Amino acid sequence: MARSQQDRPPRRQEWATRTARDRTDAPARGRLLDAAEQVFARLGYGPATIADITAQAEVSRAGFYVYFASKEEVFRVLAGRVRDAFLTAQDVPGVDTDDVAAVARASTAAFIAAYARHLPLLVLLEQQARGDAEVRALWEEIRERPVRRAARYVRRVAAEGRAHPVVDPLTLSRAVGGMSIEFARLVAERPATYERAVADATAMYLHLLGIGAAPQQ
Structure with a gap:
């Protein structure tokens, strides 16, 4: 069945004419990404459509194609944004990066908040990774890059004598990441538990680092 004119992506000439002007409209791209995350979380990957995303974002279908070629592309861009959120x-x-306890608390708090916020999309990413090699690569980055980055920090502070890890840095970072994910799932269900979750996860992190617990706030 032929697609209607409304359903067709804009012709290359039309797209090129708009590109110089519309790509400067960064808020529109941000609205589309935010809307896509909400739509995927609400409907799931398969049932979600570009029409659902543009309606949620209040952006035209032609405007969608200025920034993204397909639903698959916007999903992968979202995956990259989530990865970057965990690295950030x-x-x-x-x-002060020399204050190991403060770094542990701040990074744990930010990780739990980011994971709780993006939890529905993370569930979808894990599902899509099973059948899509590109999404699988992004999923592996989301899981591994924050862990390896944290392990590098632990190695550095251990070498400087400011921490005394009870296990090797990579194992420690995996353990901290795993328990932070479990706390984040709890926080996603019960947001009021956030501060307690951060305090408990930080206390366990500091114990594994072999340094004193941070003062409770």
Whole structure:
């Protein structure tokens, strides 16, 4: 069955004419990404359509194609955004990186918040990774890059004598990541538990690092 004119992506000439103007409209792209995450979380990957995303974002279908070629592409861009959110969670701006306890608390708090916020999309990513090699690569990055980055920090502070890990840094980072995910799932169900979850996860992190617990806030 032929697609209607409304369902067809814009012709290349039309797209090229709009590109210079519309790609400067970063808020529209951000709205589309936010809307796509909400739509995927609500409907699931298969049932979600570009029409659902554009309606949620209040952006035209032609506007969608300025930024994304397909539903598959917007999903992969979302996966990359989630990966970046977890890496950013380890940047802990404003925290003295020589203060290991402060870094542990700030990074744990940011990780739990990011995971709880993106939990529905993360569930979909794990499902889609089983049948899509590109999504699988992104999923592996989401799981592994934050762990390996944390392990590098643990190695550094251990070498400087400011921490005394009870296990090797990579194992420690995997353990901390795993328990932070479990706390994040609890927080997603019961947001009021966030502060307690952060305090408990941080206390266990510091214990594994072999340093004193951070003061309770």
